[in-house]
Amino acid sequence: MTPPILAAENLSMAFGRFLALKNVTVSFDRNTLAAIIGPNGAGKSTFFNAISGAFAPSSGRVIYEGRDITGSPQHAFARMGIAKSFQITNVFPQLTTHENVRVACQMRRARFDILTPRESLGDLSDKADRLLGTVGLAGARKRPAADLAHGQQRGLEIALALACDPKLLLLDEPTAGMSPEETVGMMNLIVRLAAERTVILVEHKMKLVMGICQRVIVLHHGELLADGSPEEVRANTEVRRVYLGQNV
Amino acid sequence: MEAFRPQVDFIARHRVAAVVVFLSLFPLLVPYQALAVNILIFGLYAMGFNILFGYTGMLSFGHAAFLGTGSYGAGIAIVHLGWPWYVAIATGVAAATAVGMVVGFLAIRARGIYFAMVTLALAQCVYYVFFQAETYTGGENGLRGVEVGVIDLFGWRLDFVDPTVKYYVVLAFVAFALWFVSRVLGSPFGAVIETVRENERRAQACGYDVARTKLVAFVISAALCGLAGTLRALHLSIVPIDSLHYLTSGLVVMMCLLGGMGTFFGPFVGAATLLLIEETFTNLTRHWQLITGVVFMACVLFFPRGIWGSILHWIRREGR
């Protein structure tokens, strides 16, 4: 059995005296699609931020491919192959859609190169176009990111995350604010992406993920409530209680 | 404008050459040469500042420290050390770069208004040091006697006192700086600094070390402002202490905003506008600064992109 790509060991996060995350231990297998679910305020984003490098956890460790990466700076994560999309759209608003992705693609090749022209890295421009095609934004390449519709910006967000060729893709509520049709498109895209890499998806709408994930992790009040296959989680009485009244 | 699309694109592609040609003819439009030289030098100062302000999105209120250090570095090299003018320029630029590394290192940890305050405070420290080191800097009287009479270029002797010669010698340095800045902005690094301006968190998540990127941009900016300072010392034959004054730091912010932040040619437009207003109205009224203030406010209110920025915006919109 291959070791997990990512493991969280006893992760806790305190904001002042409030514990948003309490001793959470989970590990994620390679090339699977896992979902972290739970009601609003459950600590999903906090967990997501702790494993994606936005901040170091108050205690506990994050192990990636056998290495302890707890507290590594944010920029180190993309270089290690861990990419993320934010719950609140985070793009480069004044740059064109294409330039958004092109500059993200450039990261491994040229960070402090001040004297060669950008055009000499022409293959990166092609790669950016390919990624825009993947997320269905090929037609919007010349438009400033600020001019895109909300759903398109969510797509751009994914393309930006894919630019560093991640082995592990972390998505925080990628469908937030999307229409039902857009949501279906996004879920299909995520399934396609998960065929080639590990994807961890944060979502508060349980229904969306049940059909597509191999693994579901439920957080509640900062604690791990359940962890297993969608069937196991669906059968879990604790989970049923938390999601009371909803069709699990 | 649609009809001129190819011409506009051509100029945009050859922006360095276009600006140099314009600046070569510029003295014909200006009342006298010393003013033209001043505009060149302040245009360069504003261009250096613009890398940080317009492209990286960091508002410094302490850039006089680099202009002044460049001036004093070159001045001291000539007056006290008797070094040739070109070594003096290199010395001034090196000194400004070194000060830029220290100030930048200390300031980039802060953001927004705090960053502006830290740069202002550190620039005041630099002012104080040069003010106190009277033996070398002349203190409040400034450093006098930065005389460069004849420039010897491989046996080709240029009379630096002749205003026209002086203008074109300074222009040669400005042309080099324009080329350099154009290369930097067009480079992969130039793309990265724009992502820092647009969204630091996303730049970091994309794998860019934002702190180091900011520091490099800061140092490049300081070096260019230092070059402007060295040229100013040679131009004035004196280094006035107000080179380091916070008003000089504020002036470059105004020039950049007035001309158009984040545009290639805007800093020169801003420098020319402010210096021409000053030149025209100082002779007419003691209250010329009021006029500068009114023009500046009108610009901020009605043309927030600045003069050149608005022109570019109009050309681009018409072109669609």
Ligand SMILES: Nc1ncnc2c1ncn2[C@@H]1O[C@H](COP(=O)(O)OP(=O)(O)O)[C@@H](O)[C@H]1O
């Ligand atoms: N930066 C913060 N400071 C203080 N409290 C926070 C912070 N971030 C999150 N919280 C709190 O932690 C809890 C979990 O938040 P979050 O992880 O965003 O939940 P979820 O993403 O599951 O909706 C919430 O009660 C929230 O108010």
Ligand SMILES: [Mg+2]
């Ligand atoms: Mg959340």
